[in-house]
Amino acid sequence: MQRPIPRQSAHEHGSRRAENDARLGDELASVIGGARRRAVRDGDRQIDTAHLLHSLLESDPELRAAIGDGPQVARLLGYLVQRSIGYGLRWQSGVEDSGAVPLVTETAGFSPLAAASMEYACERAARHGGPARGADLLAAILVDRQARAVEVLGRAGIDPRGVLARLDGRPDRPEEWVGGGDSVR
Template sequence: MPPRIPRQSVNEPGSNRTDIDATLGEELAAVVSGARRRAVRDGDRQIDSAHLLHSLLEYDPEVRAVFEDGPQLARLLGYLVQRSIGYGLRWQGSVEDSGAVPVVTEAEGYSPLAAGAVRYAGARAARRGDDRANGTDLLAALVVDPQSRAAEVLGRAGIDAGAVLGRIEGRAERAF
């Protein structure tokens, strides 16, 4: 019996996933790998922004620190865990694309919005003078589009995506 979800191979002709993944550091490669496993387990064909958010929270302590309130973080993780058994089921079989981020059509394994977010994170790192994006770069990219699934999950957890972006920007300013 063939698998339900097509394999997401880096070596497929026309794939530019390696181009996208090249902007990620070692720590974000683990985040993407976790998001990819989560997408397959959830029965989704592509990594979306909520998969990336979930993996960021799981793997990156700096991202978790952006959510200063312990109950807020717990509520957010609760919504992300419920995704595969509850409200996230309505997302299965659909492609995440709000239209706010330029459409990326050839990003194998990523939804158009998630591919755009990874690219945005790389550009954000480049503006800072870094070769590789970090977790807060990717988090900023995920919450900048209010129509993303990550922003929707934040909203359901009672967290304002704009406030999260403000905390990220504030941390970046203090770092300089």
């Protein structure tokens, strides 16, 4: 007897909708797909910023270079892998949301911070006149200190403000974190 085809959950449907968003470049749609697969494999209820960061690092050597040198990136990937095998268990029961960014509810499947980061990446891309790229999403992820990806970067000894400055082509660091001291925009 053949088993019925499993129905797609609302979580998966919303993630796939984001992957097909015309404002995203092909590379970013692939990153989202990788983050979605990682979240499902890890048993997480939502795609969060750490899933997105992990997928970005795996897919884009230029972003790895913007984050730091080889040992820094290796340490960061080590923390992300640890998270996927148990380091993040304390996060599985909660929703990633700092309250510093407006809640974006139409992107089901993403944590509130990841959804806001996706939206900000599209806004950032619109300023340069193209679809959102990996650098846009990484910059969007880095602006909120409460993001899980920022926490993992910090644990790996990487300054997210320095990475953001490198992504923006600035030798200096952003002057302030806005939004109640929690984010930069």
